[in-house]
Amino acid sequence: MTTWIDIGTLADIPQRGARTVQIAGEKEIAVFRTSDDTVFALVNECPHKKGPLSQGIVHGHSVACPLHNWNIALKTGEAQGNDEGCTPTIAVKLEGDRVLIARPAAMKAAA
Amino acid sequence: MDFQNNAEPETANEENIFVPSEDVREHLVVVGNGMAGCRAVEELLARDAGRYRVTIFGAEPYVNYNRIMLSPVLAGEKSFDDIVINSREWYDENGIELIAGDPVTAVDRTAKTVTSQSGRTVGYDKLLIATGSDPFIIPVPGKDLPGVISFRDMKDVDTMLEAAGKGGSAVVIGGGLLGLEAAHGLTLRGMKVTVIHLMDTLMERQLDEAAGWLLKSALEGRGQTILTGANTEAIYGDGKVEGVRLKDGTEIPASLVVMAVGIRPSTALAREAGLEVNRGIKVDDHMVTSDPDVLAVGECVEHDGNVYGLVAPLWDMCRSLADGLTDQHTGYKGSVTSTKLKVAGLDVFSAGDFSGGEGCEDIVLRDASRGVYKRVVVKDDKVIGAVLYGDTADGGWYFDMLKREEDVGEIRDLLIFGQAFASGGGALDPKAAVAALSDDAEICGCNGVSKGQVVACIEKGACSLDAVRGTCKASASCGSCTGLVENLLAVVLGDDVQSGPKTMCKCTSFGHDDVRREIVAQNMRSIPEVMQKLHWSTPDGCSSCRPALNYYLLCALPGEYVDDQQSRFVNERMHANIQKDGTYSVVPRMWGGLTNPKELRAIADVVEKYDAPMVKVTGGQRLDIFGIKKEDLPAVWADLNAAGMVSGHAYGKSLRTVKTCVGSEWCRFGTQDSTGLGVKTERMTWGSWMPHKFKIAVSGCPRNCAEATIKDFGVVCVDSGYELHVGGNGGIHLRATDLLCKVATEQEALDYCAAFTQLYREEARYLERTAPWIERVGVEYVKQRIVEDEAGREELRARFLYSQSFSQDDPWAQRAAGAESELHQHLDASMPFGAIAAE
Numbered sequence: 001m002t003t004w005i006d007i008g009t010l011a012d013i014p015q016r017g018a019r020t021v022q023i024a025g026e027k028e029i030a031v032f033r034t035s036d037d038t039v040f041a042l043v044n045e046c047p048h049k050k051g052p053l054s055q056g057i058v059h060g061h062s063v064a065c066p067l068h069n070w071n072i073a074l075k076t077g078e079a080q081g082n083d084e085g086c087t088p089t090i091a092v093k094l095e096g097d098r099v100l101i102a103r104p105a106a107m108k109a110a111a
Numbered sequence: 112m113d114f115q116n117n118a119e120p121e122t123a124n125e126e127n128i129f130v131p132s133e134d135v136r137e138h139l140v141v142v143g144n145g146m147a148g149c150r151a152v153e154e155l156l157a158r159d160a161g162r163y164r165v166t167i168f169g170a171e172p173y174v175n176y177n178r179i180m181l182s183p184v185l186a187g188e189k190s191f192d193d194i195v196i197n198s199r200e201w202y203d204e205n206g207i208e209l210i211a212g213d214p215v216t217a218v219d220r221t222a223k224t225v226t227s228q229s230g231r232t233v234g235y236d237k238l239l240i241a242t243g244s245d246p247f248i249i250p251v252p253g254k255d256l257p258g259v260i261s262f263r264d265m266k267d268v269d270t271m272l273e274a275a276g277k278g279g280s281a282v283v284i285g286g287g288l289l290g291l292e293a294a295h296g297l298t299l300r301g302m303k304v305t306v307i308h309l310m311d312t313l314m315e316r317q318l319d320e321a322a323g324w325l326l327k328s329a330l331e332g333r334g335q336t337i338l339t340g341a342n343t344e345a346i347y348g349d350g351k352v353e354g355v356r357l358k359d360g361t362e363i364p365a366s367l368v369v370m371a372v373g374i375r376p377s378t379a380l381a382r383e384a385g386l387e388v389n390r391g392i393k394v395d396d397h398m399v400t401s402d403p404d405v406l407a408v409g410e411c412v413e414h415d416g417n418v419y420g421l422v423a424p425l426w427d428m429c430r431s432l433a434d435g436l437t438d439q440h441t442g443y444k445g446s447v448t449s450t451k452l453k454v455a456g457l458d459v460f461s462a463g464d465f466s467g468g469e470g471c472e473d474i475v476l477r478d479a480s481r482g483v484y485k486r487v488v489v490k491d492d493k494v495i496g497a498v499l500y501g502d503t504a505d506g507g508w509y510f511d512m513l514k515r516e517e518d519v520g521e522i523r524d525l526l527i528f529g530q531a532f533a534s535g536g537g538a539l540d541p542k543a544a545v546a547a548l549s550d551d552a553e554i555c556g557c558n559g560v561s562k563g564q565v566v567a568c569i570e571k572g573a574c575s576l577d578a579v580r581g582t583c584k585a586s587a588s589c590g591s592c593t594g595l596v597e598n599l600l601a602v603v604l605g606d607d608v609q610s611g612p613k614t615m616c617k618c619t620s621f622g623h624d625d626v627r628r629e630i631v632a633q634n635m636r637s638i639p640e641v642m643q644k645l646h647w648s649t650p651d652g653c654s655s656c657r658p659a660l661n662y663y664l665l666c667a668l669p670g671e672y673v674d675d676q677q678s679r680f681v682n683e684r685m686h687a688n689i690q691k692d693g694t695y696s697v698v699p700r701m702w703g704g705l706t707n708p709k710e711l712r713a714i715a716d717v718v719e720k721y722d723a724p725m726v727k728v729t730g731g732q733r734l735d736i737f738g739i740k741k742e743d744l745p746a747v748w749a750d751l752n753a754a755g756m757v758s759g760h761a762y763g764k765s766l767r768t769v770k771t772c773v774g775s776e777w778c779r780f781g782t783q784d785s786t787g788l789g790v791k792t793e794r795m796t797w798g799s800w801m802p803h804k805f806k807i808a809v810s811g812c813p814r815n816c817a818e819a820t821i822k823d824f825g826v827v828c829v830d831s832g833y834e835l836h837v838g839g840n841g842g843i844h845l846r847a848t849d850l851l852c853k854v855a856t857e858q859e860a861l862d863y864c865a866a867f868t869q870l871y872r873e874e875a876r877y878l879e880r881t882a883p884w885i886e887r888v889g890v891e892y893v894k895q896r897i898v899e900d901e902a903g904r905e906e907l908r909a910r911f912l913y914s915q916s917f918s919q920d921d922p923w924a925q926r927a928a929g930a931e932s933e934l935h936q937h938l939d940a941s942m943p944f945g946a947i948a949a950e
Contacts, residue, residue, distance in 0.1 A: 008938045011342075015311050016651065016677035019938035031938060035320045035651040036466045037310070052693040055681040057654040061468050064654035066681035066689055071654075075469045 002091065004100040010037065011097065018054040018063070020044055021101065029090055030054035031099065032074050034061055040074035041092040041101045047072070047085025136164045139436075140225055140233055142215045142380065143241030144169025146178055147409025147425050149197055151239060154433035156205055162437065165207045166233060168225070171264055172212030174199055178264070179422060185268050185296030218384035220402055237436065240381055240392060240400070240407040244374035244420065249284070253346030259368045262293045267369075274367040275300035282306075282355045282365040284343055286313040290371035291326075291454050294335055297367070305336040305363050307343055307355065309372075314454070317461040319650055321477075322484050322500040324639040329457055329482070376411045376418055391418045396442035397435035398428055408432050414445060421448050447514050458499070460506035463513045464488065465496035476527045477646040478502075484643060486650065487527055492520035505529040545598040554595050560585040565596060569603045576600065593620050593646070616655035618647050623876040627663050636668065638675055652678075659877035662764065665800055666872050669914035676931070682762035685934065686922045687744055690737065695744060697736045698761035699751045700797065703771045703789035703809075704732030713754030717747055731768030731806065733759055741935050748923035757921040760797065764878070766868075767806050769793035770818070774811030774828065783828035785811035788857055792826075792864055798919040799868065799911070802875040802884075807864070820848045823871075823881040824864055829853075833860040837867060837893060838885035846882040849890040852898045866897050866904040869911035 005023075013019045013033035021029040021041075030044035030053050038061065044054050051067030062071045062080060071080040077087035091102035139155075141148045144167050152165055169175075173191075180194035202209045210227065217226045218238065226232045246261030248254055260270050274281065275297055283294045286308025294304045306313075312323035313330075327337050342358040346368055354364040376391035387393045387401035391413030398406045398414075408428045410420055419425065424446035431443035447463065465488050476485040483501035487494060487509060493516050497509040508530040512519060519526055525533040550563035560583050568583040579585055579596055586596045615623050626645060635641050638660045642652060652660070657678035664672045682688050687695035699714065714734055718726055725737040739747055748758075761767060769792045772778065774785030789809040796807065808819040809826040818841070819825030825836040825848050832855040836848030851867070854860055870893065875884040885893060897904050926935075 011309075011340075012933070012938055014677060014933070019933065022937045037312075037315060038466050038468070049691060050693070051691075052689075055685070055689065055693075057657060057680065058677065059651055059653045059657065060473075060649060067691065069654065073469060 003103040004093070005103055006098055006100050007031065008099055009097045010039065010094060010099055013039070013099070016058045018056075018058065020052075020054050028052075028054075029101065031092065031101065032058055032063060034058060034074070038074075039092050039094055039099055041090040042072070042074065042077050043088045043090070045087060046070055047077075047079055047087050048083065053087065134164050136162065137236040138234065139163040139165050139237045139239060140235035141165065141167040141239045141241060142218075142225065143167075143239075143243060143409070143411075144171070144173075144175055144209065144211060145241060145243050145409070146175070146196070146422065147243065147411075147429065148239065148241030149175040150426065151241065151408050151429040151432050152205075152207065153197075154429045155436055158433050158437045158439070160205070163237070165205070166235075167202075167207060167209050168213060168215045168227060169209065169211040170214035171266070173265060174202070174209070174211070176265070181262070181265065181268050182292035182296060184265075185271055185293065186299050187296075191265065215380060218380060218405075220384055220386075220405065223404065236404065238405045239432075240405065240411060241409045242377040242380060242411045244410040245377045246370065247373040247375050248370055249343065249372055251343055251345050253348060253352065254370070256346055256348050256352045256368075257350070258348070258352035258366060259346055259370060262289050262369050262371045263374070271297060271367065271369065272300065275302050277366065278302065279366040280305070280364055281367040281369065282363050283369045283371060284355070285369075285371035285373070286310070286337065286339065287316070287371065287373065288314060288454060289374075290369070291330065293369045293371055294330070295333075295454070297369070298333060298335055302367070303334075303336075305338065305365070306330075307341045307357070307363075308337070308339045309342055311340045313337065313339065314459070317498075318459065318500070319465055319486060319498050321475075321486070321639060321643060321650055322459070322461075322498050324637075325482065325484055325500050325643060326454065326457060326459065328640075374410065374420055376413070378411060381405075381407065381411070389413050396431065396444070397440060398432040398443060399435065406432060406436075414443060417445055419446060419448065423448060458501060458503040460499040460503035461497065462506065462510045463494070463496035465498050471495070473648075473650060474523075474527045475646075475648050475650065477643050479644040479646070485527055489519065489523065489526070492518050492523065494519055494526070542598045542602050545595055546602045554585050554599070562599065565599050566603055569600060574600070574604055615659060616653055618642075618649045618652050618656050619645060620648075621645055623659065626660070627667075630663050630667050636664070636672065638664065638678060662800060662802065662877050666914075669910075670917040683764070685741065685744065686748075686758055686762060686926065687739065688762045692738075694738045694740055696761075697739050697744070697747055697751075698729065698733050698759035699756035700759040700793075701733050701756075702793050703769055703786050705771075705786065705790065706734075709754050710756055713751055713756065717750050720750070721747055729761070729768075731761075732770050733761065733768060735761065742937075745926050745929075745932065745935055749927035752921070752924050752927055757797075758923040763800065764803050765800050765805065766793075766796040766798070767804050769796070770806070770808040770822070772809075772811050772816035774809075778811055780814060781811035781828070782830050783811060783833065783857070785809045785817065785826075785828050788826065788828075788833075788860060789817075791857070791861060795861060795865060795912075795915070796868060798921075799872070799915055800918065801868075801872055802877050803880045805868070805871070805881070821845065822848065824867055826860055826864075832856070835860060835863050835867075838881045838890065840880055840882035842880075844882070849885060849893075851890075851894060862908050863897060863904070865911040866907040867893070869907040869914075870896055872911070872914075873907075 007021050016035050018030045018032040028044040030042050032040045044052050046065040048070050051065040053063050055066040056063040061074045064071050070083050077089045079085045093100050175197040177194045177196050183189040213227045213229050215225045216228050224232050224234045246263045260267050280303040281297045283290045283306045286306050294306045298304045312320050313326050344358045345356045352368050354362055356362045378388045378392055381392040382388045392407040392411055394407050394412045394414050398408050400407050409425050427446050428443055434441040470490050472489045474487045486498045488496035494512045499506050522533045554560055554562050554565050564583050565585045573579045573582050586593045641660050661675050661678040676684050687697050721743050723736045723738050727735045729735050769789045771786045771789030775781035805823045807824045808817040808822040810817040810819040811828050819827050820836050821839040821841040827834040834853050835851040837851045839848035840846045
């Protein structure tokens with residue numbers, strides 16, 4: 001069963017922006033909020049050169065990596081256009097205005 | 112107005128027990144005299160009028176009225192009589208007993224009776240619960256003060272009308288449909304209304320950001336104050352409401368507060384009766400609850416996990432319910448909902464899923480002159496969502512295709528133009544559709560240009576979009592007919608069409624220069640406004656156009672435009688340079704490349720304190736501290752600020768550095784005080800945002816030790832004055848400067864520098880350095896503007912200095928003082944992460 005972690009409220013994340021979540025022993029997670037208030041969570045690393053996706057410009061349901069402007073689809077983590085690569089995604093859901101992310105895989109295995 | 116003459120509350124009969132008459136038919140008791148309860152009875156009567164004996168209980172002392180139409184009553188457009196659905200006669204004619212103004216308070220499922228507030232007990236064979244919804248009251252202090260109401264029933268409307276009669280101010284909490292309707296009505300009734308909405312977009316469940324912005328602008332145009340992203344902390348007042356206080360401390364005085372933040376299914380009665388209740392009363396496909404003799408319908412139910420707050424699903428439910436009660440059992444399959452409304456007289460429509468996502472294509476049409484925004488979301492050649500604003504005529508058509516999951520592949524390119532156009536004459540190719548238009552068909556509404564005129568203009572030699580715009584003016588104003596004109600060009604010329612200037616990005620058909628011109632000409636004030644007025648084809652642009660628009664607006668509206676952080680590249684958002692490992696480098700400003708022991712000590716201390724792995728002297732004569740974590744940036748800046756240093760803007764499309772040589776103060780060859788002029792120049796120009804980075808240098812003699820002739824603006828001092836050079840670049844394409852002119856005094860050098868900088872700021876395209884800009888416009892043009900046109904130069908200089916008066920706030924100091932701390936902290940940094948790991 002998925003364990004959900006409450007990481008804050010929707011309002012904590014800027015629209016068309018992201019915040020990061022640091023969980024002990026895990027890669028940093030970027031939690032995105034798009035202009036239509038959809039929330040996505042991805043490992044905070046571009047598949048290209050590990051750029052921090054959380055610092056990119058969010059447009060539609062994509063983010064442009066701040067290092068080399070690769071566009072990553074927030075839902076799948078897939079690089080778009082001619083670029084190839086994929087960032088792992090993390091399940092995320094809204095309950096009221098609370099944002100919850102699924103407990104990352106490694107921790108689930110350890111638990 | 113007398114709302115009550117139709118229905119007096121009835122008194123309980125003496126025994127307090129409703130004695131069954133000789134009527135041997137099954138008895139259907141309906142709890143709820145609203146839209147769902149009565150509609151269910153209507154559906155039942157239509158199928159088998161005589162089958163059940165019907166008794167309806169209503170909490171309100173009225174006959175069945177249309178709750179949706181309360182807004183027009185509040186607005187004064189309708190009277191209560193106008194919104195009655197079923198009059199007293201309907202109840203009489205159908206033998207329905209109406210017990211109004213006496214809510215049912217208990218259900219005994221074992222005895223199969225209901226008991227009302229007045230104590231009346233009535234037996235049932237079948238019970239139908241249609242209690243609808245209750246307004247949600249946010250639990251803030253003061254919510255119970257007199258003058259705080261919801262907007263749900265006729266009593267609320269009466270209260271609002273009474274308050275409006277006294278004038279004054281009202282606050283509406285909630286920018287959804289109900290809240291906006293209340294605000295509109297109260298505004299029309301003469302109150303000064305402020306709407307407080309928690310989310311950033313009005314009606315965010317029905318509208319996307321663009322449509323929400325249009326709505327907000329329109330409502331503000333009508334005198335309402337709309338506060339989005341506003342969080343109510345308390346309602347205050349002594350004995351009665353006096354105002355609302357927001358979390359940010361703002362206080363808004365008001366004699367009336369309407370709470371319209373949402374509704375919840377009214378399930379208390381069902382819950383107490385022991386029925387299965389989740390979010391709503393759980394029902395099956397035949398609207399039967401966990402008790403086979405108890406049914407429920409409307410907003411109070413939950414079907415297949417869904418709760419509905421709209422009218423259309425309610426009609427579907429009532430049909431299935433009546434079918435079930437008459438043994439036809441069709442079954443309710445859930446509803447796909449659409450919303451077509453007039454909000455405060457403005458047409459709005461939304462349906463399906465318009466949140467976009469994987470595999471979804473957005474087709475967007477913006478017609479600024481008509482105030483129209485249309486967005487259709489297509490996935491796998493099927494319409495899955497639509498948002499329409501201003502013109503909702505095709506809402507039904509889109510919704511119909513959505514529900515039927517119709518394949519729209521063949522009409523995809525025409526879809527956005529609406530049913531009439533897309534199905535006109537079976538023309539499925541946009542070119543063929545345009546070709547099929549008659550010669551007198553209007554192409555450009557703004558300039559009244561017909562197809563015949565456009566074709567004539569193309570045949571006379573206008574073979575590009577710009578040429579057409581320049582001659583017959585078609586698509587030269589709002590641009591919404593650009594696609595039609597382009598198709599006409601293709602039809603008339605075949606392959607001879609010349610493509611227009613390069614567009615800004617894939618989101619728009621306009622080039623940089625057009626966008627900038629229109630921003631100024633139409634006095635546009637925000638990114639959503641530009642996207643709407645210039646027909647952006649994406650909902651919120653992309654990483655190319657958003658930073659450009661942000662800069663253009665910032666340049667056009669100094670001191671007024673609110674910078675959009677989310678449209679800044681990371682470095683400008685973080686005020687530091689991101690490095691390949693995700694850390695940042697920090698460059699404090701050293702005016703003219705000068706420094707002192709205090710600054711050097713502070714830098715050395717920062718390097719040690721934050722364990723910076725490297726410090727480097729830059730090409731621009733500054734010190735660059737590498738390897739700082741985003742979390743540490745504010746503290747680093749605070750330490751540097753304490754030594755008197757401000758941001759060096761080494762990260763921005765902005766003035767970077769003024770590089771100098773030592774000049775006449777020390778150098779035996781120096782002709783002028785180049786360091787002094789360099790410091791003055793940097794003091795004047797620092798902090799200004801530019802189309803791209805901008806570097807200045809001042810050399811004290813023609814030996815040019817400061818390398819001024821490969822800078823954007825370079826000064827070379829000579830015995831008789833100052834040579835001013837422009838457009839140099841030491842980057843990929845090395846370019847030496849062009850000599851602009853020679854001036855005699857230091858002040859002139861500064862004045863020309865300000866004027867040149869402003870010309871570049873106003874006319875270069877975003878991300879265009881001075882070198883390619885000057886190659887494009889020609890150095891003669893720059894000389895004409897800066898050297899020959901003395902008055903023009905003075906105006907440019909004045910505009911630059913005015914703009915600078917707003918831009919020379921040290922962004923580091925603001926952040927060090929705590930501004931925008933969320934950019935530097937993890938989400939929920941207070942959370943004990945160790946504890947999570949240990950869970």
